[in-house]
Amino acid sequence: MTLRLYDTAARAVRDFVPLEEGKAGIYVCGLTVQSEPHVGHVRSAVNFDVLRRWLLASGYDVTFIRNITDIDDKILAKAAEQGRPWYNLAYVMKRELDKAYDDLHVLPPTYEPAATGHVPEMLELISLLIDRGHAYAAEDGSGDVYFDVQSWPSYGELTRQKVDDMEAAEDADPRGKRDPRDFALWKGRKDSEPETASWPSPWGRGRPGWHIECSAMAGKYLGAAFDIHGGGVDLRFPHHENEQAQSRAAGHPFASYWMHNAWITTSGEKMSKSLGNSLLVPNVLERVRGIELRYYMVAAHYRSHVEFSFEALEEAASGFQRIEGFLERVGPGAAGTLPDAFVAAMDDDLGTPAAVGVIHDVVRLGNKALAEGDHESAARHAGEVRAMLGVLGLDPADDHWATGGTNDLTAVVDALVQGLLEQRAEARAHKDFATADQIRDRIKAAGVTIEDTPSGPKWSV
RNA sequence: GGUGGGUUGGCCGAGAGGCGAGGCAACGGACUGCAAAUCCGUCUACACGGGUUCAAAUCCCGUACCCACCUCCA
DSSP states (O other), rough: OOOOOEEETTEEEOOOSSSSEEEEEEOOOOOSSSSOOOOHHHHHHHEEEEEEEHHHHHHHHHEEEOBBOSSSSSHHHHHHHSOOOOHHEEEEEEHHHHHHHHHHHHOOSSSBBBBBGGHHHHHHHHHHHHHTTTTEEESSSSOOOOEEEHHHOOTTTTTTTGGGOOOOOSSSSOOTTTSSEEEEEEEETTSSSGGGGGBTTTTEEEOOOOOHHHHHHHHHOOSSSSEEEEGGGIIIIIIHHHHHHHHHHHHHHHHEEEEEEEEEEEEEEETTTTSSSBHHHHHHHHTTTTHHHHHHHSSSSSSSSSSOOOOHHHHHHHHHHHHHHHHHHHHHHOOOOOOOOHHHHHHBBBOOOHHHHHHHHHHHHHHHHTTTOHHHHHHHHHHHHHHHHHHOOOOTTTTHHHHHHHOOOHHHHHHHHHHHHHHHHHHTTTHHHHHHHHHHHHHHHHEEEEEEEEEEEEEOO
């Protein structure tokens, strides 16, 4: 069975046929670094990280580009509001974002280009579009350059919209547009904007429009044609529609497949950036571990809306702990082979929910084997579980996660708990169960759970 | 106005014409000194109204409600 992916442009699941056999080029729209990342932002990164890991596991040589938008209207406005340089705001937020990605074990991309580092490439592309008759410098002297929507008949094809049905941009302020739907490729500098936020161009000083950066950077690192372009559903229009129009109008075939992840919502509403702090990644990670948050995200299909709640998150954490508990009971071991059912689920448009179902099925088989004393069989199942978790970035034995749960205090707690456990063992040996239970209750009240296993008692927080 | 998506059991979440995903919670049983963990079992749902079909959660028609996008958004 081959990998099949849902292509937004085709509105159907299609067999994945790469441009070059054995290789996959992926471009994912990263974030505009203007505020702290919340769980919704990170979902996109996790979803595409799973895609990447699955392609790797399937033997592809993957080039994965995820950009950073580090200059735009909002960054400038926020920085001005906070009285600090725009580049400082962008940089600090980028570092926050890197931390959040790392906390969720999102692999670093092959390269992470920033918009401000690619102005020459964008200017080149804009000039090409003007030469080909698909863009024009505003006639009002603003220094803006616009894409000429009417010059590109297939404009709207990605989202199946007709230009005439679209509402005009509200930001216009027509600023010399020929058609209200035309969008900015280059924004002439306004007097209110800092000098540092502008670059020289044939049309005067200015800064890039939002859409052109992705076309320019995707072209630079992946070539005129590449395999997969991804991002959140909200980006389909205008961002991706515009990207495709620009690149194709410039003569580039651009992406073969378009993939879009759905939202995480709260109270049925989209997670807006002004929603408050409770859903920022660091705050959510005070409630559950990173690996559990990742499991929560992976357990839902990437194209399904997820209604975020701490109840559901903690429930997911319980489910994950069941898997972890099994692996701990079996003990260390190497990753094994991937069960066919898992491969089939993943090949079917990254069917992670079904894949997670397979993990639980194998865990049950493994637990059963363990209960029957069949360690060989249990170890084989554990190997399969590790392999599956590895593909999803969820293997607890991965060094990346190991540091998260252990620190200096672990040894301290262990020493204290061990002392109490010895007292309890002694009491139990004398059948003094009242004392034994009292010790266990006290340990539990401190937040440590005791589990009696054939190899002696074990504790966990 | 245009475009796209959704509504599944106590809860979370899959599935996309027939053989009832899975998890969490709850309850019963096994194991245990008692627990915990684990295993076995129980709880058998698809917004509403029509239709097609031997067979519909799944396809068609209609209705209701919800969400997203329409040039700042993961």
